[in-house]
Amino acid sequence: MLTRSGPSPGGLRAGPAGRRERNKAEMLARIKRAARALFCRRGVEGTTIRDIARAADIGLGTMFSYAANKHELLVLIFLDEVDPAVDRALASVPDRPLLDQVIHVFNAIVVHHQGSPGLARVFVKETPFIDGRRYGLSGFMTRLLAGVERIIDEAKLRGELKADVPSHLLARNLFGLFFQQLQAWLGPPHPKRRFDSARMREALELQLRGLRAEARRPRGTAGRTRPHLRKPEDITRAKPRR
Amino acid sequence: MLTRSGPSPGGLRAGPAGRRERNKAEMLARIKRAARALFCRRGVEGTTIRDIARAADIGLGTMFSYAANKHELLVLIFLDEVDPAVDRALASVPDRPLLDQVIHVFNAIVVHHQGSPGLARVFVKETPFIDGRRYGLSGFMTRLLAGVERIIDEAKLRGELKADVPSHLLARNLFGLFFQQLQAWLGPPHPKRRFDSARMREALELQLRGLRAEARRPRGTAGRTRPHLRKPEDITRAKPRR
């Protein structure tokens, strides 16, 4: 191994966290970078662990002390990107009806996945089946659901939603319906089809229907508190076409 | 291969569907029988394709002309059992509120899966990600959703549900919420936990809330058309405890 040079003769062992820690962190970063590049270029199944090890200049066996297996490695990488994307979305919830707000959050995930459907497919397949405590997936899910729950609570406060709706349960249901859409999109071996955001909106809308507060409505327009400002599809992303 | 004897000297080539067809069907049956037994005894991951081939007295390569891979073989087997179970459930929907009826159908799947959670785990994981057209999975899903839709329509007819609720969409949502519960049950690597039917009921109940018709109600008990006859949990299974 020429690149990973010797014990670095003199200076910089002053690192505060110890050489070992730093090496480990750097190595994990190198693995993730190499894996991400290869996964993107050749797909998940088209990439062997040997490829990743070679690209990261790391022994084959070492890979397995950083990720239990190939698929979990992908989850690890994806979470690194999805997690801040969701945080950003939660921090930028628009001032609109609850349905649009929830879709805004879920859309952060959809948009990210659209960048690499092949990888997202594996991610969505593996996510419910890995040990949540590892890789902070459990924390991610908790934060996401808590965020949705907060949005719901705020909708209650501004009188858009009935107060007796259990927020936690509703958050879980909404996410579940969203995840169903994700699976329907990425599940079948059609890497082509686009995510059907109109259909997701329908599904979420149906869950919300009847839960809306009925006070202060001028007429009887099916319970909607205020009118939508755009057509349903437009919320997806800036992209003006379609 | 001694058992699969020679060209059977004289008689029984009179088979109406041709020897070839019959052999193929019989072979598939043999594969499924052997695979099911081994999967049950040693688990999916603990069973190799070589094991199955040996048990079924079939060449290794032959396996792959009957099922594209090991997991799809499991789906094939499971569908054989789940499909009639669901049909039976759809044919025996009790005369009760919509929620109980839907749970009755979904419960057929839960009960079946409880018999072998290890296999069910793989089944639930793979199901959304295989080609639906193969193995009749697509037909199964269509029939299941159509059945739920029919139940919903009947609920509309007897005035339990608002007439403007899109039945098809509601059926999909209810199934999606059910499937989420399945994944939550079988997904994490805890083969122990039992299916949380109370939680499923909550989730489905929340989807149904507010969709119920409001006419003919004697008082204002949250829109329920008629009272439940038992406590919610009891619908799950005969088991009186809990």
Place this chain on the structure above:
DNA sequence: CCTAAAAGATGAACATGTTCGGTAATGAAC
């Protein structure tokens, strides 16, 4: 009956994920 083409079955060979016993680097104790 004989022959040829088509369909099916087969297992050796291959590819790749994963394990594990051995080796080297690191940090602590003295």
Place this chain on the structure above:
DNA sequence: GTTCATTACCGAACATGTTCATCTTTTAGG
């Protein structure tokens, strides 16, 4: 500075899913 225990790293060896060139059986045609 030396010693020692701990941790990390490594890749050969293994296990197993999957492919494919070859052989066998079946069917159709003459």
